Every structure is written in C-alpha cells, then in structure tokens.
Amino acid sequence: MTPSKHVRGFVLLALAGLALSLASCTQGTDDPTTDTSVDSRIPTQAQLDAFVAEGPEPSLQALRPLDYWLHYRLLQATGVEEALGGEARTVAALKALAEDYERQARGTQAQVPKMIPAAFTGEGMSSGFLGLGMGTFGGFMTGGLLSGMVADASDDKLAELAKEGPIKLGGKEGAAQVTIGSDGSISQEYTYEGKIADGLTGKIKMKMKMDACPDAQGKVTVVSDVDSSVRVTGKEGTGGYVHSKFVYERWLDDDAQLMQGPDGSSSKMDLRMGGYENYASQHVDISAGWSRGGRETFENRGEQGFSIFRPDEVQRTQQLMQGAQLIQTLFAEMMLRGSGKQTPWESGRCVELKATSTPAKRKGAKPSTHYQVDAMPRAKSDGAPAGGTVTATLSGGSSLEPASGKVPADAKYAYTGPANKDEAATIKFEARSKRGVGRATLEFDTKEMHAxxxxxxxxxxxxxxxxxxxxxxxxxxxxxxxxxxxxxxxxxxxxxxxxxxxxxxxxxxxxxxxxxxxxxxxxxxxxxxxxxxxxxxxxxxxxxxxxxxxxxxxxxxxxxxxx
The missing domain is CATH 2.40.128 (Lipocalin)
Structure with missing residues (x-):
C-alpha cells in the first residue's frame, strides 16, 4: 500500500521547502537554526480528517523508509552486516525482525516477504514495524481513540479509571499498558521483544504521554519516546540502538482554542544512534524540528568513534527524518483534538468556575431580589486565576446585566431575581481561557420553602x-x-x-x-x-x-x- 495523496502531498510539500536549508547544516554549527521560517506546520482540519479516515496504513508505510534506513546503517557501521554475511542477509534479517514486531503488535501473521532491492535504501518495504513505526502504531490504535473517550467521560468514570491504575494489554510476547490520569492525561507504555533465527534479536520500548490540561502559558504537550535495540545472536559485544524522542507542543489562545499560525506550535525530534563492535562504543546524535514562531532547527551534536552517515547521505537522512516528524505531528494533533465531541481541556476538568451570589440565599427568595453575582475561573492544577472571559446565559426572569457577550474574568454581574412568587430562573456560566474551559450554574427561585x-x-x-x-x-x-x-x-x-x-x-x-x-x-x-x-x-x-x-x-x- 502506498501513502494516499493527502498524506503524501502534506509531507512532500513540507519537504520541498526544507531541502535546501537542511543541506547546508553540518556538524559544529554555532547557530543550529536556519533563516527559513514558515507560516505554520500545524495540520489543517481537512488534512486531519483525511488522516483519521484513511487509518494508520499510509502513514506507517511512509515511516518505514526512515526506520529501515537508520537501523540498516547502524548494523552496517557496527559490523553486524559483515557478521551476518552481507547486505542481502542483513536486510532479510532486519525485515524478519520488523515483521515479528508487527505480528506481535497486530496479533496476526506477517505479510508474505517481497523482493528487496540489491542497493538497499529503505524504500519498498511494505511490512514490518521498527522503532518509529511501532510507536506510531501504538499511538494511533489507542491514543486517538482514548483521548476522545476520556474527554467525553464523566468525572466519576475518570476518577474510577485513574484509581484502578494502568489498563494492561498484550500477552507473553509483548506487553502494553495505558494509564489515565484524573485530569484526563494519557500515558502509554509498550514493550516488544523480537527473536529471529536469522541472526538478529531485538527489543522495542515505547512511552507516550499526552497532557489534558494546559499549563500557565496555555501549552499542552505530546511526547513519544522510542528505544529500539538489536544485536547479533552469535557474536557477543556486537549490536546497537536507535533512540528517538518526539516532542510536540501546542498553545491555546484565551478562548481555549488551539492557536493557528507559527505561534501555535513547536516540534523537536531527537535522534540518537549508537552501537558497539567487539564492545567498542560509537554514536551519533542529531535533532530537527521547529521552534515556536516557525523557525526551523537542525543540529548535529556530535559523533564518536565513527560516522554512520557519509557526507552524501546526510541530506537524504535529514529529509527522511523531517518526513517522519511530520507524520508524527499528525498523530500528535489527532491525539490532542481527540475523536470525541470536545477536546480534553473543554471537559471542565481543567478549570473550576466558582460562581457565587450576594445574598447567598437563592432558593425561596423574595420576588425581585437584587443580587451581585461573581464568576471566578481558577485552574484546578495550581489554583491560579485562569483569566480569559466568562459568558452568562439567563433562562427565566427577571434581568441580568451584562445580558450577553463575553465579560473579562473575574466577571461580575447584576441580577434581579424572578418578579413573582413561585417562579424560577437559571444562569449558566462558561469560562474560556488558555487554561481550558470551566462551567457553572446558579439556580434561583421564589418558591415557598419547606426546609x-x-x-x-x-x-x-x-x-x-x-x-x-x-x-x-x-x-x-x-x-x-x-x-x-x-x-x-x-x-x-x-x-x-x-x-x-x-x-x-x-x-x-x-x-x-x-x-x-x-x-x-x-x-x-x-x-x-x-x-x-x-x-x-x-x-x-x-x-x-x-x-x-x-x-x-x-x-x-x-x-x-x-x-
């Protein structure tokens, strides 16, 4: 299966603008940022809808070249290729290992192997998961679905899930668990071990965490951390690892909406590769992404013992890395927006809206009682004023001032209660800010009290x-x-x-x-x-x-x- 035109177009469009600037970045640059900036790399809703509708397969296929390319270069540089008997056998062993991971993740048999090009570049691989693919598969299968479910869950249900602890999945070969916080945050952990008779063994550990509530600056974060290691079964002290850490940050505006444009996001992918041949250590450490404001970043933080990438391969590696990062951006955006009717921070669990009245007696009050009403949104995590605005909606008599529109928090209203006996009224409040959404209701009546x-x-x-x-x-x-x-x-x-x-x-x-x-x-x-x-x-x-x-x-x- 090849990537769909929606996903492929999104990746290629971004890569076209990145290629020249990335090609000029080399080890030891004092300023790792380039002069190129873009309006925004945040996926549009149409792209996100197409991404969700298509399912994970096109994106997993797009991630495979980078996964296979990095792992193969690692095996080549650390002597594993020589130990296994050349390129063809190494590629076959790597593919078998990846397909074993995929079989464990899917719970089904691997696809039938296909022909591998003699000059291996990572392209043309149609099955198997390695580091990035495993992390993305896990995130897609649970993260997007869970974030929507959690956003729509009641406070009691969420507290029950948090109290019960991790939800454990998987079996003897692969283990997975999902932890749901009382604020709606989601943490995932996966561990899979691959044991292949072709000379390679491997292990993958993936951790992913999504914030539910913004911090004081209105920021929410998705972090994906994947460790993938391989070694030669018949040669002690020979093997290596690929470690990737993807951090995606998004900011909310004062209306609790995800900001668009260059100030709405930042992203960084750290990629560390290392290996050992006869117990001699070697590594390379690079990162790429963009900072808030849209400026691209790329940094080669150093190499020790060897260079995994020859000079003519650096640009290709950087492009593959950027493509994988953009795919992961779509996954992270899907998790944040969820598949429910609301985002996690719109659930009311991030902001407590304290609504009070003076006088405090609202039931059985005298007709036409005058009240001062205060609506004070506070962030539940630290108790700080949430800022933003409050909207109040009156149902019933008599009059509310201001009667409509957004009022800066902390909001004050003047309310005159129902004018006649045995009448009732309700004021519903909604606070919106970069800390999230809070809601509250005050009820008033002039009914005869039987208290x-x-x-x-x-x-x-x-x-x-x-x-x-x-x-x-x-x-x-x-x-x-x-x-x-x-x-x-x-x-x-x-x-x-x-x-x-x-x-x-x-x-x-x-x-x-x-x-x-x-x-x-x-x-x-x-x-x-x-x-x-x-x-x-x-x-x-x-x-x-x-x-x-x-x-x-x-x-x-x-x-x-x-x-």
Missing part, C-alpha cells in the same frame, strides 16, 4: 439531626448518641409535602427495635413536627415485645439549605 432542621431525640446529645431542603423528596437520618448507647436510623418516603411512609430501626446495647408506618407533617412559622404512627417489635436476649408507638419529631425552619 427544616430535623432533630431526633431532642436533649440526647450526639444523635445526628438532618437539614431537609424539600419535604417532598425522600430523606434519611442516621446517628449514634446518648453516650454512644443509642443507634438510630430513620428513612422517610414522602407522598408530598404533608405525609408519607417511614421505617425506623433503633437499638441500645443488646436490645433492638424495628418499626414501620406512616407520618404526617405539621408545619409552622418557626417550629413544626413530624407526627408518626408506627408498629413493630423490640427484641432482646430471650424476649420479644411487639406493639405500636408514635413519637413526634421536632422540625425547626431554616432559611438557607443545600442538598
């Missing part, structure tokens, strides 16, 4: 009371008191404000009682009563007594109440 503090056994200290905000909703009262000797549990199931059913279990020492029946409500301006009619039995050692009882429970009216 009371109910006390069980007045004068018997320690037995809990209960603030009941609405006598028409089920409630219960539990407690232990009277020197620790009395336990009491009452459950009320109303049929309205004035009556309902009741169940009461109580006990002292080895004596217990269980009663059921009905109750009626006597409301008053200050004090009211729950009048009960109950039947049941009291039991103790060797004794049981049954009958009826009817205690009246005291209720004291309260002005404010929170469910």
């Amino acid at each position: 009371y503090r109910i006390t069980v056994f007045p004068g018997c200290s320690g037995v809990s009371g209960k603030d009941v905000c609405d006598l028409a909703k089920p409630f219960s009262i539990q407690g232990v008191g009277c020197g620790g000797g009395v336990t009491s549990g009452m459950t009320f199931t109303p049929s309205g404000n004035a009556a309902g059913k009741m169940h009461w279990k109580t006990g002292v020492g080895v004596i217990s009682a269980d009663f059921s029946g009905t109750y009626t409500v006597e409301e008053g301006e200050e004090v009211g009563y729950l009048h009960t009619t109950l039947t049941g039995c009291a039991m103790g050692p060797g004794a049981k007594a049954c009958g009826g009882t009817g205690p009246s429970i005291t209720m004291t009216r309260i002005e404010t109440c929170e469910d």
Whole structure:
C-alpha cells in the first residue's frame, strides 16, 4: 500500500521547502537554526480528517523508509552486516525482525516477504514495524481513540479509571499498558521483544504521554519516546540502538482554542544512534524540528568513534527524518483534538468556575431580589486565576446585566431575581481561557420553602439531626448518641409535602427495635413536627415485645439549605 495523496502531498510539500536549508547544516554549527521560517506546520482540519479516515496504513508505510534506513546503517557501521554475511542477509534479517514486531503488535501473521532491492535504501518495504513505526502504531490504535473517550467521560468514570491504575494489554510476547490520569492525561507504555533465527534479536520500548490540561502559558504537550535495540545472536559485544524522542507542543489562545499560525506550535525530534563492535562504543546524535514562531532547527551534536552517515547521505537522512516528524505531528494533533465531541481541556476538568451570589440565599427568595453575582475561573492544577472571559446565559426572569457577550474574568454581574412568587430562573456560566474551559450554574427561585432542621431525640446529645431542603423528596437520618448507647436510623418516603411512609430501626446495647408506618407533617412559622404512627417489635436476649408507638419529631425552619 502506498501513502494516499493527502498524506503524501502534506509531507512532500513540507519537504520541498526544507531541502535546501537542511543541506547546508553540518556538524559544529554555532547557530543550529536556519533563516527559513514558515507560516505554520500545524495540520489543517481537512488534512486531519483525511488522516483519521484513511487509518494508520499510509502513514506507517511512509515511516518505514526512515526506520529501515537508520537501523540498516547502524548494523552496517557496527559490523553486524559483515557478521551476518552481507547486505542481502542483513536486510532479510532486519525485515524478519520488523515483521515479528508487527505480528506481535497486530496479533496476526506477517505479510508474505517481497523482493528487496540489491542497493538497499529503505524504500519498498511494505511490512514490518521498527522503532518509529511501532510507536506510531501504538499511538494511533489507542491514543486517538482514548483521548476522545476520556474527554467525553464523566468525572466519576475518570476518577474510577485513574484509581484502578494502568489498563494492561498484550500477552507473553509483548506487553502494553495505558494509564489515565484524573485530569484526563494519557500515558502509554509498550514493550516488544523480537527473536529471529536469522541472526538478529531485538527489543522495542515505547512511552507516550499526552497532557489534558494546559499549563500557565496555555501549552499542552505530546511526547513519544522510542528505544529500539538489536544485536547479533552469535557474536557477543556486537549490536546497537536507535533512540528517538518526539516532542510536540501546542498553545491555546484565551478562548481555549488551539492557536493557528507559527505561534501555535513547536516540534523537536531527537535522534540518537549508537552501537558497539567487539564492545567498542560509537554514536551519533542529531535533532530537527521547529521552534515556536516557525523557525526551523537542525543540529548535529556530535559523533564518536565513527560516522554512520557519509557526507552524501546526510541530506537524504535529514529529509527522511523531517518526513517522519511530520507524520508524527499528525498523530500528535489527532491525539490532542481527540475523536470525541470536545477536546480534553473543554471537559471542565481543567478549570473550576466558582460562581457565587450576594445574598447567598437563592432558593425561596423574595420576588425581585437584587443580587451581585461573581464568576471566578481558577485552574484546578495550581489554583491560579485562569483569566480569559466568562459568558452568562439567563433562562427565566427577571434581568441580568451584562445580558450577553463575553465579560473579562473575574466577571461580575447584576441580577434581579424572578418578579413573582413561585417562579424560577437559571444562569449558566462558561469560562474560556488558555487554561481550558470551566462551567457553572446558579439556580434561583421564589418558591415557598419547606426546609427544616430535623432533630431526633431532642436533649440526647450526639444523635445526628438532618437539614431537609424539600419535604417532598425522600430523606434519611442516621446517628449514634446518648453516650454512644443509642443507634438510630430513620428513612422517610414522602407522598408530598404533608405525609408519607417511614421505617425506623433503633437499638441500645443488646436490645433492638424495628418499626414501620406512616407520618404526617405539621408545619409552622418557626417550629413544626413530624407526627408518626408506627408498629413493630423490640427484641432482646430471650424476649420479644411487639406493639405500636408514635413519637413526634421536632422540625425547626431554616432559611438557607443545600442538598
């Protein structure tokens, strides 16, 4: 399968502008940046949609040349090629190792081997995963899907996933685990071992992490770290490694949107290759990418013992590296944007919007009460003011000022409550900033309050009371008191404000009682009563007594109440 025109066009367009500047970069340059800058390397939504729709195969095919090229050059420079008996056998062993990794990752048999060009360049390889490919495959198969799921998950579900710890995948040959943080961040780890009879063994470790909440500068980061090592089975002290670290940074604006243009992103791929022949160490260390603002960077930080790349191969290696980096950029962008209805930082888990009113009493208020309302967004990670803006939407009466539009945070509003009795209104707030999105709701009404503090056994200290905000909703009262000797549990199931059913279990020492029946409500301006009619039995050692009882429970009216 060849790369689709969407992905191939995206990569080639970027490479065309990079080739001349990359060709001039050499080891020891004091200023590793070039003078070339671009408007933006951030994928458009159309490119991202096409990328997701096409699936991973075109991009995996585009990554294979760099993976195979780097690993082959490593084996050639460290004496592995000679130990295996030449180019053809080395390529065959490398392909077999990569296909073993792919089989483990996919859980299926490898594709049928195809002809390999005699002058090996990494092109034409249609199967197998090595370092970058394995990392990208894992990221695509879990990262994009999980980020959408996590963004849409409830706080309770996310807390449950975080508490349960890593989600473990794979079997005996390859292990993988995904860890979901309580803020929606995602960490992935993969380990695969390849054991091939053609003379090569290998191991791949991949770690990937995606932020869910922006930092104080509005930055979110995706990091992919891949270690790939190979060695000759019959020659101790001969082998090598390829280590790549890809860091993709994105910034949000004050409307919690990913910024476009050159200030919206930065990217860096560090590539370290090393090897040992008869235990003699050698390495090369290069990096490429772009800084925030769009300036390209390339740096060869040094070589020791040998040069893996001959001078005429440097430009080709740099171009392959840039192409792989752009493919990884698409994967990272897909993870950040997710496949859900919202991005992770829009879920409300990054910003707490504290909405308050003065006066604080909003339920059972007098008609046309005047309120000052404050909406204060705070970043959950550090408690700092989030800045940005707040939008308030009023449903119901009477009036809100400002009535519409974005108000700079911390936002202040003047609200006049419903004008008539038995009316309700709601104000919904949304805060947006570079720290994410926060939401809150305040409810107001002028309904008659049926809120009371109910006390069980007045004068018997320690037995809990209960603030009941609405006598028409089920409630219960539990407690232990009277020197620790009395336990009491009452459950009320109303049929309205004035009556309902009741169940009461109580006990002292080895004596217990269980009663059921009905109750009626006597409301008053200050004090009211729950009048009960109950039947049941009291039991103790060797004794049981049954009958009826009817205690009246005291209720004291309260002005404010929170469910």
